[in-house]
Amino acid sequence: MNLKTNPELLPLIEWWEKDGKSTVIYLLVAAIAVGGWYGWKNHKAAVKDAASNALVNAYTTEEIEEAVAKFSGSDSAGALKIRLAKSYYDSARYEEALAQYEALAGNAPDGFADIPVVGKAQCLEALGKFDEAAKAFDAFAEANPKSYLALTAQLGAVRAYVQAGDKTKALARIDALKAANKDDELATARIEATETLVKRFEPAAAK
Numbered sequence: 787m788n789l790k791t792n793p794e795l796l797p798l799i800e801w802w803e804k805d806g807k808s809t810v811i812y813l814l815v816a817a818i819a820v821g822g823w824y825g826w827k828n829h830k831a832a833v834k835d836a837a838s839n840a841l842v843n844a845y846t847t848e849e850i851e852e853a854v855a856k857f858s859g860s861d862s863a864g865a866l867k868i869r870l871a872k873s874y875y876d877s878a879r880y881e882e883a884l885a886q887y888e889a890l891a892g893n894a895p896d897g898f899a900d901i902p903v904v905g906k907a908q909c910l911e912a913l914g915k916f917d918e919a920a921k922a923f924d925a926f927a928e929a930n931p932k933s934y935l936a937l938t939a940q941l942g943a944v945r946a947y948v949q950a951g952d953k954t955k956a957l958a959r960i961d962a963l964k965a966a967n968k969d970d971e972l973a974t975a976r977i978e979a980t981e982t983l984v985k986r987f988e989p990a991a992a993k
Contacts, residue, residue: 847873864895871905875912884909900926900935907939911946920946937963937973941980948984956984 850870857863871886887909890902907922923943927936940963947956960981967973 847877847879864890864893864898868894868898868901868905871902875905875909878912880909880912884913900930900933904935904939904942907942911942911949914949916946916950919943920950937967937976941976944980944984948987949989951989953984953987957981960984 847870850866850873854863854866854870857866867886867890871883871890874880874883874886884906887902887905891906892899894902903926904923907919907926910916910922911919920943923939923946926933927939927943930936930939933939940959944956944959944963947953947959960977963977964974964981967977
C-alpha cells in the first residue's frame, strides 16, 4: 500500500515531511548526549571507586607509585600522594619523600593540609638538616597550636635540638610540654618517651 494514498495517514505524513525528520534527529542527538553524560558519570564513578580501592589496598611503594600514576586526576590523588611520600620516608628514601611533601604543600586534600608541612620537617630531620628541621617544626607548631599534629611537631623540634647538639634546649622544651599537657595521659606518655630518648642521646663521635 502506498502510504500517501491512505487519507488517515496524511496528517502523519505531512508532519513527518515538515517536522518529523528534524524531531527524530533532535531526539537521537539528545539520547546520545544523555547517554554520553551518564556514561561519563558512570566512568567517573568507576574511576573514583578504583582509586579509593587503590588507596586502601596498595601496600608496597611500587603499588602506590602505580596508583598515583593511574589515578592522578581522581579525588583520591592527593591522599595517594601522601601515602607515597610516607612510603618513601619509611623506606629511607628521604629525598624522594621530601620532594613529594613539597609538591603537596598547598595542594593537599581537605583535612590533610598539615601532613605535608610536618612531613617535610621530618624529612629534613632524617636528612641531618637539624637546624632547618627545628625551624620548620617550630614554625608549624606556633602557627597551628590546635592541629592534631601540633604535639608531633613540638616533639620533632625537641629531637632536632638534641641532634643539633643542644640537649639543654631540648630538655627545657620537654619540661614545658609536660607542664602544658599534664592532664592528657596520651600526650604525657609521648612526651616522656621522647624525654627518655633525649636523655640517652649521645652525639656520634667525630671522625
